[in-house]
Amino acid sequence: MIDYLRRNPQVRTIRVAASDLNGQPRGKRVPSRFADKVVEDGTRFPLSVLNLDIWGEDIDDSPLVFESGDRDGVLRPTERGFLPMPWLEAPTALLPIWMFHEDGRPYDGDPRHALRAVLDRYRARGLTPVVAVELEFFLIDDSGRNLEVPVSPRSGKRRKAAETMSIRALDQFDLFFTDLYDACEAMDIPADTAISEAGLGQFEINLMHGDDALRAADDAWLFKLLVKGLARRHGFAASFMAKPYEDYAGSGMHTHFSVLDAEGNNIFDDGTQRGNATMRHAVAGCLDAMHDSALIFAPHLNSYDRLVPGAHAPTGISWAYENRTAAIRIPSGSHKARRIEHRVSGGDVNPYLMLAAILGAALNGIEDAHEPPEPITGNAYALDLRHMPSDWGSAIEAFEASSTIPRIFAPELIRNLLLTKKQERHYMAELEPAEQVTIYLDTV
Template identity: 70%
Template sequence: MNLGDHPDIRTIRVAAADLNGVARGKRLPRRTAESAISSGTRFPLSVLNLDIWGEDIDDSPLVFESGDPDGVARATERGFLPMPWLNAPTALLPLWMFREDGTPFAGDPRHALAAVLDRFAARGLTPVVGTELEFYVIDDTGPRLRVPPSPRSGKRRQGAEILSLRALDAFDNFFTDIYDGCEDMNIPADTAISEAGIGQFEVNLSHETAMKAADDAWLFKLLVRGIARKHGFAASFMAKPYEDYSGNGMHVHVSVLDAEGRNIFDDGGPQGSDALRHAVAGCLAAMPGSTLVFFPHATSYDRLVPDSHAPTSVGWGYENRTVALRVPAGAPAARRIEHRVAGGDVNPYLMLAAILGGVLAGLEDAVEPPPPVTGNAYAQDLPQLPGTWAEAIDAFDSCPQVARIFPRELVSNFVATKRQELHYVAELSEREKVDLYLDTV
């Protein structure tokens, strides 16, 4: 978006994703736009390491110990983007953080993904990623959460309607605004469907290079939440807003191209190549330690219910939706891994760093995975993911596979963040937890 072509833009926002994926930034007058691009914007480094309430982390080395120094937040390659959910014409400039000497700030989740992608590039490889994002539309104005009334009929849906056109059409203006916003923001929104929960929908984002896919997912969540509020209701990606209905996931499809643009997972047949199996093995090895990335919040673990299409075990299989890693059928040239673990409440940059870091470790080590799972994975004796937030925090802190993927500074910052949240969330009621996470994640 060239601001010169949009004289109606009155203000700009500059923002980066913190470790929770929350946008942290500033509102600036339009006249400062050129400076924001050329010189960056100064933020305290600690801004990218706040808890879910936006509070500093107790005893963080980024705060009092070091004097709470500034970093320089510079524009990403995305440039200015419209913010169609605001009334006044406004542009958003996505940022990522650097230290004063120009080196990347290791505590920035976007830099964590960039470091993994640099390692792929050194091997002449390029990951390609597509995402599937589930969310609920919710009327949160009363004492309990409900599906909003349809703007078309004024009625509320009484039950789930999987792949229902009627459910989609009930919110046609909302989805039209989402797709228009995606077009303006260069987000490759593809198919939209109604899902298994009341007021639950899924939108697929087409395959892109990995950093573009992470940016797209982060921006899509901002867009959807903003457009929903403009229409008078909420849209939430929290892992499980309703006890009795399906949770929100974010499935990720991954393939890897070589320097000639060939899919290294394709061997011409349905089983896929040695590289596919090695990538699967690496993902499985990194999965338990990365659980905190895939389930980062107190309510994330509410989604881990057996027989609910939310994987609880460490396994893989062909065309099997009960496992954590599914290898879909289809044309060999499109052979890929579907990573089905993460909830909708993740930070997309950390999520893709964890997944692709596991893929890369598998390619580097060239190890074979266990046999693929056939049948219902929930009914089989498979290694289990950490089942509680506290267990996931400890696993992330000590896991050697995590240490291969993420810099120690980020690991320490994320663990300190989650331990602080674990302490204070324990004081909240269930409704207070919903109020905390509904719009933030």
């Protein structure tokens, strides 16, 4: 791991960072000459640091702070090792880390460990999820009083219109996207296709599928840091907030997944376009947990502006074949690649918690052999369906009262997330809408 710094002597400082519950990187700046100590011994900071609110403040009534003396955890490097940080001016390396107790036990309040625990359940059954995510984001000029599309570096103009699947829109920001793909290659983030989306200055980039869901979450987390940092170098902002513009669709983070058995066979494939009983059981598990998991898929006040009828985001709990109005879509294509697309999450999610919630729910369904209702046809918005919580408070209540969520997440993580969201909800209510947007624009 330390060989990276020996091969890159121009790197003078490193960042060591872990994801908190909101997906914010928390950590330290360290001179590279002391990197050996971090790699060998880890570093330390309080357990409470992974349980801060969106402003980076302590949770007022958290037992992790004064009640326990604000004790330390030990943070050790993940398997990813050192990565360049191409959005910074000075050559710098990032070392992703995750948290453990002093005795070596994983810290249950770490979102990366939450996903690892779900994957351990799959591994115990000889199963391996294959995962890909699609990330939507906005490029934004936030230099004035109102958010706007950035001026095109090519034309010098500001085009205030939706540009769905527009090559012109991609070309207007070609230098940014060229730098972004170069940076993804340097960081070994498997960025694939880019398209322009329906919102003002909105784009989507797909990350390639792989059979390491923990790495897929790492990729999504790192990609969000990269996009936001690199956009600032180009003179504008990039944001994954769910809905920056009232009159346009928001940003999602759709997840595609299948599951392999020990021999590498797709356990959803029965040689047909419909998929088999195991796939239906996984769908049922996802549907069963969807209402109570809304706090994971829509974790912020702004998230619920996206989840409205007719806005290209699902509101009803349903599944369908090749239907993008449903919350769960079974894409067409080769039966060998039979998979489930989960379409609920906003771009503002923590990728570790999101994948843990989706994969954990799917495995619950497989273990319980639940059958889903019949797949819908037509426009899901026009059907009489059970709906997702329509506001933040209802999502918090559903998460807290759920009997499904404790099958997926550890009690400490559930407690910490609830305390965090209750505190954020209290203080967000004191802010004007413009102040709320300012908070979410650069954080989520």
